[in-house]
Amino acid sequence: MRTFASLAVFALASATTLATNPDLCVPRCPATAQAKFTTQIPSGAACPQTNVDLCYTNTSLNLVFTALGETNFYFNPNQTTNGDIWEYEVMEAFIYKGANDPQTYFEYEVNPNNVTYNAFVYNPSRVRTAGAPFDHAFITDPFGDGFAVNTVLDKPNNKWTSRSTIPLALFNGENPRGTTWRMNFFRTIVGPDTFPNQQLCGWKNTGLASFHITPAFGIVQFV
DSSP: OHHHHHHHHHHHHHHHHHHHSOSEEEOBTTSOEEEEEEEBTTTOOEEEEEEEEEEEOSSEEEEEEEEOSOSOOOOOTTOOTTSSGGGSOEEEEEEEESSSOOSEEEEEEEOTTSOEEEEEEEOTTSSOOTTSOOEEEEOSOTTTTTOEEEEEEEGGGTEEEEEEEEEGGGGTOSSOTTOEEEEEEEEEEOOTTTTTOOEEEESSOOSSSOSOOGGGOEEEEEO
16 A cells, blocks of 8 residues: 555656646747757757747647758658558657656648648557557548648748647647646658658657657647
8 A cells, every 4th residue: 555655646746747847838829839859760860950839729739830951842642631641751749638658649740742640549558569559540530620731832942831720629628728738749751762761850759760659758838
């Protein structure tokens, strides 16, 4: 009994630490906070800069992804919503409402063709252990559910930008001020000469050539 009590106190202390030491404080729109990254996963080598600007309303999380230093703008034009767009070039957000290392979280991706991938991920090992369960539950009608996305390619300036709106009701997260979330952001870079070998770039280094490592998720506070 004493052991369980100690574990409970430790868990409470850990949650409090997470909530009071955020990596990013996200404000109410129109103000924004920015997550910026320039390194590859897991090596830490240089990667073209990627910016993710975030803000919230009472009902939505708004994300603006900006991929700089882009040369390929590479996608498969035959792929549609929830296709395997992650095989090519995408920007991604992994999102969980709460302070823990999640076992279930939302994976959102967008490619240069304005196609999105929208799914809840079931990853009970938290690190995608070989042989452990790993599954997806797709959002099959994202636009009917209140998602929005607008992607613009700026080839002369070697960048592409995607503005996305994700409904907070997806997380039972309406009016989120004061809540703590866990997130990570990623970008894949590949071209016709290097496909299928991608550069994997990310905000918080997962330490492996995998994005699905939830202890690495950053701590995000809505303020």
